Amino acid sequence: xxxxxxxxxxxxxxxxxxxxxxxxxxxxxxxxxxxxxxxxxxxxxxxxxxxxxxxxxxxxxxxxxxxxxxxxxxxxxxxxxxxxxxxxxxxxxxxxxxxxxxxxxxxxxxxxxxxxxxxxxxxxxxxxxxxxxxxxxxxxxxxxxxxxxxxxxxxxxxxxxxxxxxxxxxxxxxxxxxxxxxxxxxxxxxxxxxxxxxxxxxxxxxxxxxxxxxxxxxxxxxxxxxxxxxxxxxxxxxxxxxxxxxxxxxxxxxxxxxxxxxxxxxxxxxxxxxxxxxxxxxxxxxxxxxxxxxxxxxxxxxxxxxxxxxxxxxxxxxxxxxxxxxxxxxxxxxxxxxxxxxxxxxxxxxxxxxxxxxxx
Amino acid sequence: xxxxxxxxxxxxxxxxxxxxxxxxxxxxxxxxxxxxxxxxxxxxxxxxxxxxxxxxxxxxxxxxxxxxxxxxxxxxxxxxxxxxxxxxxxxxxxxxxxxxxxxxxxxxxxxxxxxxxxxxxxxxxxxxxxxxxxxxxxxxxxxxxxxxxxxxxxxxxxxxxxxxxxxxxxxxxxxxxxxxxxxxxxxxxxxxxxxxxxxxxxxxxxxxxxxxxxxxxxxxxxxxxxxxxxxxxxxxxxxxxxxxxxxxxxxxxxxxxxxxxxxxxxxxxxxxxxxxxxxxxxx
Amino acid sequence: xxxxxxxxxxxxxxxxxxxxxxxxxxxxxxxxxxxxxxxxxxxxxxxxxxxxxxxxxxxxxxxxxxxxxxxxxxxxxxxxxxxxxxxxxxxxxxxxxxxxxxxxxxxxxxxxxxxxxxxxxxxxxxxxxxxxxxxxx
Numbered sequence: 173x174x175x176x177x178x179x180x181x182x183x184x185x186x187x188x189x190x191x192x193x194x195x196x197x198x199x200x201x202x203x204x205x206x207x208x209x210x211x212x213x214x215x216x217x218x219x220x221x222x223x224x225x226x227x228x229x230x231x232x233x234x235x236x237x238x239x240x241x242x243x244x245x246x247x248x249x250x251x252x253x254x255x256x257x258x259x260x261x262x263x264x265x266x267x268x269x270x271x272x273x274x275x276x277x278x279x280x281x282x283x284x285x286x287x288x289x290x291x292x293x294x295x296x297x298x299x300x301x302x303x304x305x306x307x308x309x310x311x312x313x314x315x316x317x318x319x320x321x322x323x324x325x326x327x328x329x330x331x332x333x334x335x336x337x338x339x340x341x342x343x344x345x346x347x348x349x350x351x352x353x354x355x356x357x358x359x360x361x362x363x364x365x366x367x368x369x370x371x372x373x374x375x376x377x378x379x380x381x382x383x384x385x386x387x388x389x390x391x392x393x394x395x396x397x398x399x400x401x402x403x404x405x406x407x408x409x410x411x412x413x414x415x416x417x418x419x420x421x422x423x424x425x426x427x428x429x430x431x432x433x434x435x436x437x438x439x440x441x442x443x444x445x446x447x448x449x450x451x452x453x454x455x456x457x458x459x460x461x462x463x464x465x466x467x468x469x470x471x472x473x474x475x476x477x478x479x480x481x482x483x484x485x486x487x488x489x490x491x492x493x494x495x496x497x498x499x500x501x502x503x504x505x506x507x508x509x510x511x512x513x514x515x516x517x518x519x520x521x522x523x524x525x526x527x528x529x530x531x532x
Numbered sequence: 533x534x535x536x537x538x539x540x541x542x543x544x545x546x547x548x549x550x551x552x553x554x555x556x557x558x559x560x561x562x563x564x565x566x567x568x569x570x571x572x573x574x575x576x577x578x579x580x581x582x583x584x585x586x587x588x589x590x591x592x593x594x595x596x597x598x599x600x601x602x603x604x605x606x607x608x609x610x611x612x613x614x615x616x617x618x619x620x621x622x623x624x625x626x627x628x629x630x631x632x633x634x635x636x637x638x639x640x641x642x643x644x645x646x647x648x649x650x651x652x653x654x655x656x657x658x659x660x661x662x663x664x665x666x667x668x669x670x671x672x673x674x675x676x677x678x679x680x681x682x683x684x685x686x687x688x689x690x691x692x693x694x695x696x697x698x699x700x701x702x703x704x705x706x707x708x709x710x711x712x713x714x715x716x717x718x719x720x721x722x723x724x725x726x727x728x729x730x731x732x733x734x735x736x737x738x739x740x741x742x743x744x745x746x747x748x749x750x751x752x753x754x755x756x757x758x759x760x761x762x763x764x765x766x767x768x769x770x771x772x773x774x775x776x777x778x779x780x781x782x783x784x785x786x787x788x789x790x791x792x793x794x795x796x797x798x799x800x801x802x803x804x805x806x807x808x809x810x811x812x813x814x815x
Numbered sequence: 816x817x818x819x820x821x822x823x824x825x826x827x828x829x830x831x832x833x834x835x836x837x838x839x840x841x842x843x844x845x846x847x848x849x850x851x852x853x854x855x856x857x858x859x860x861x862x863x864x865x866x867x868x869x870x871x872x873x874x875x876x877x878x879x880x881x882x883x884x885x886x887x888x889x890x891x892x893x894x895x896x897x898x899x900x901x902x903x904x905x906x907x908x909x910x911x912x913x914x915x916x917x918x919x920x921x922x923x924x925x926x927x928x929x930x931x932x933x934x935x936x937x938x939x940x941x942x943x944x945x946x947x948x949x950x951x952x
Contacts, residue, residue, distance in 0.1 A: 223844065240733050246847045248840035250731075250788055416810040423803030430796035434789055441731060646931075649902075649916025736878075739901025746902050746917050791836075798833050805826045812819050 195407035196414045197383040203277075204381075204414075205421040206270035207291075211369065212422050213263035216429075217301075218362065220256040228308070230354040232347045235310035236448040254433045257440050260302050262429055264463050267295050275494075275515065278503035279382045282396055285495035287379070290372040292492045297365050299463055304357040306461055307350060313442060315449035316458040318353075319345055324471060327481035344451065465529030466522045472529075576620040577609040596679035612642065637663060639671040649746075653753040668697055684749055686714045702757070709760050710752060716771050717745045723778045732781055737774050744770045857952040862944070865890070870906040875940055875951060879903050881913070882942070882951065885924050892940040892951050893926045899933040913937070 177183040227246055229238040242249035271291065274280060280288035307318045322345070325335040341348030380402025408414065432439055444455050460468050467484050474480035490497070498511070505512050580586065582594040597603050602611075610617050614629035624630045634642040640660065644651025654660040654672075662669035674696075675688050686707060694703035720741055727734050748767050751760060858875055860882070865871045870883040872895070879895040883906060893913070895903045902917035912929065913922040920931035927936045942951045 223841065226845070243731055244733060247843040249844060249847075251792070251840055252844065254792070412810070416806055420803045420806040420810070423799050423806060427796055427799040427803060430792050430799060434792040434796055437789075438730065443729070446728060446731060446733070646919045647917070648914060648919045652916070739896055741901075743896070743901040743903055743917075746900075750916065795833070795836065798829055798836075802826060802829045802833070805822050805829070809819065809822050809826070812822065 191411045191415075192409050194410035195404040196381060196410055197404045197407050199384050200381075200408070200414060200417075201384070202417060202421055203269075203273040204384075205418045206266055206273060207376075208418045209266045209421055209425050210263065210270055210294075211373075212425065213259060213266050214298075214365070214369070216259045216426075217256060217263060220252045220259065221358070223252045224256055225358065230308065230350055232310055232350055232449070235308065235350065239309045251433075254437065255429065258429050258432050260305060261440060261462070262425065262432075264298055264302060266425070267298050268463075271295060272519070276505050277382075277384050278505055280495040280498075281501075281503055282495070282499070283379055283399070284375070284382065287372060287375040288495045289492060290368050290375065294365060294368050294372065296488075297361060297368065301357060301361055301365070302461060302463060304353040304361070307345075307353045308357065309445070310350065310449045311445050312447040312449055312453075312455050313444040315345060315451065316444070316455060317460045318349070320458050320468070321460050321464060322349075324468075324481065327471070327477040329478060459529065462526060462530070466525035469525040469529035575608060575617040576623045577613075577615065577617050579620070580623075593679050596677075600679060600681045601683050602681055612645070636671060637666075639673055643672045649750040650753050653750055657754045657756065659753075659755055670697070686710055702755075706752070706755065706757050706760070709757055709764070710748075713748055713764065713767050713771065716768070716775075717741065717748075720771060720774055720778060723782075727778065727781050727785075730785055732785070734777070734781060737777050740770065741774050744774070857950055859948050859950050862947050862949055865949075868908060870908075873951070880940055880951075881906055882949065883924055888924075890942060890944065890949055891924065891926075892942045893922075894938040894940060896938075897933055898928075898935040898937065899931070904937070 174183060224242065227238055227242050227249065229235060239253070242253050244250075274288070274291070303318075303321060307314045322336055322339045325339070326332040328335065337343070339349075340346075341352055378401065381404070382402060383404065459465065470484060471477070471480045474483065500508070500511075502508055578594055581590050584591075597608070602608075608617065609615065612631075613633070614631040615623050615625070616628035616630075617623060619628070622628050624632075631642070640651055640654055640663070644654075655664070659669050663671060675693060676682075676684075689703050689707045689710075691700045691703075694700055724734050724738055724741065744767055751763065754760075856876060858873060860871070860873065865882055865884040867884050868886050870881050873880050873882055873892075875892070875894075880892055881895050881904075882890060882892045884890055895905075895913075897904050897915040897917065897920050899915065899918060899920050902915050904913040904915045904920070904922060907914050911924060913924070913926075914920070915922075915931070915933070918932050920933040921929040922933070922937055923929055925936075926939055928934075940951055942949055944950075
């Protein structure tokens, strides 16, 4: 078998050069596996999503019922649905953690600016995945949370209303909205996401893994003025060292997922998530999902609608193009107290806004 | 590069400051907006009866009704009294079917416009016959109130209420007869609520429970203890059937928990083993 | 070496269990066929049990139903469970309607809502006539 493959694709040579000779810096830690976890998380979402597609019906008259049947009548339907719901929240968490660790290790700096940009856009895409998927079960929670979020763009003058109209397919959320969110979630976003991730991974491989600035002094001369793939001649081989780390982190991710499914099955299901959508009855508290709570709360706090949404648009744009703004050569964040301070401050603010948004 | 971005930022922020609105404006538009489709019912009955110009005893009606179970189920003035809530001029006109408030003797038919089964049983009962014969007797309002009507419960049968006309003995016997079934139904209601919270949808059983309890309570209105006793078994067996389904659903939930706990343990186990493998030296 | 081998064996064992569990659940998930309507689900009653204009209460699949012999359109079988809150509707021969005693929901003899709180029409149960028999379900 192996010889057969060997003659046709040079399997042995491939394994030797790409996997065993691939060297990883010595001070690598588990935080380096977070990107891999995000990809695994996506794979779980894609597989469970396809499985759910088999019984889900994307029309307001049948959507709720079909999800209900998946949860109660179809054998093990509950398993795949729970994996998909819990997985979506875990994937966003992992992606955010990955972004934080990359930021703190300064791995967005030259020559890795495009990698950061690709990653940032992937995070935004993941949030759009979450937002479009949220409507699909057509519950009170889905309907009204989507109503709130699709109203947020109206804060922009002139273009705000048209944007909201295109999103909703009209003035209100109807079966048109459901169809387009379904198309988005199932057919439009996946290829875009995969392309972005593909480019992201290609860039990582092409440029080479950067060494963490902590522990070991990085002898790389900065600023870099020509292309040179980063290698670690004295580093560990990818297999088995880093591969094992990735594997047990993947197991940890799945263990956490099943911990939540076993002991906290209603963590992401408040009461409104079990009631079919009723366009004439607004529940007492409408809130978007937790990952959109901070922007939502910020909008509520800033009295000027337009100013509120502008601030957020600026922050997002800043976050995406940060490597182009921050060209300071020092990579080690421990030697940059101002940056560290501002970053931690913004992070803490985000968390505070999140909890505030939950309770107000 | 960074100065370019900085200046773009400033440029973008400036116009937004010029359109600075006031807090009230923002709150009015964004926070209190009636969301897409959420209907705001216009009700002329309530607009007049709740206004300060109204006599206090008429004004009280609105508050009493709003606290009622009818109000929670969107049953309002015109559903019982007729009339037209959308037209302030003709709200109480005969041509819009306004009925006014019924005479004491006619109250059962007034409520029985909807509560058909109960009306039938009541008219057959000692209470109903006495009422129609002009003797001292209760009507619906005597026990249930007129506007602040709450969900029926067994404690409406009370010493205070029933001794207005006769001794409490008979009422007490009836209450005891009803007690067990009411208790079982309440327990089932609670279990079904728990199941709903766990993401199961026991609609058929909920309907069956409502139907059984409603029939049972309707039957009570005959105030015939022997009749109620003779049919108790029938009701008990219906409730037992629902209980069986409820227990099956709880079992289902437990087995789901077991399965996912098993998967969790297997994944944690694999994680630990891979970790151990990574720290075990190769020869 | 022994310890390593041991760990590898356990890992392989656990991995195959996981894979089997998921494959098993996926197969059961995909094979969820609707309950085959076995002959036992069908109910057979004789035509002469339901004279013209009358109705007969039956139990179909554990749920109360009614079969009506309409004078103009023949037999029809409907579920008696009212679509409002679940009370059992009753056939009113005089008014030629089905009336729910709980909140006066009125249905016509096709099951459609005429008045009252019910949100949907009554479920129709398919039937066919076979000689002297009516086969319901």
